[in-house]
């Protein structure tokens with residue numbers, strides 16, 4: 001048992017919603033995180049061992065792409081329409097950068113974990129062949 005066995009009738013949407021809510025990908029009740037991005041060792045509700053989780057840099061990449069598109073679009077619109085001094089840009093975009101990167105990061109990590117669990121994604125392994 002590698003911890004990736006899911007409940008039999010979980011749809012992708014249910015798994016994604018569990019992820020966005022930062023809940024256990026198997027039962028949907030236990031909390032996933034112990035800190036801001038630190039995972040608990042296992043689910044407090046169903047006992048799922050979270051050792052299989054490997055989100056890597058995936059959440060950061062998606063958040064950077066999303067935040068970059070939002071902030072650059074807003075900055076370009078404000079610059080073209082109002083041409084404010086640079087301190088106005090700093091005052092506007094630094095808080096927006098923090099908000100658009102830090103706020104969705106936790107849910108994005110949990111979403112990718114839930115999808116990893118749903119699709120039973122894991123590192124590839126070589127299959128030993130029987131000798132001829």
Ligand SMILES: [Zn+2]
Nearest residue numbers: 024027043046
């Ligand atoms: Zn659970």
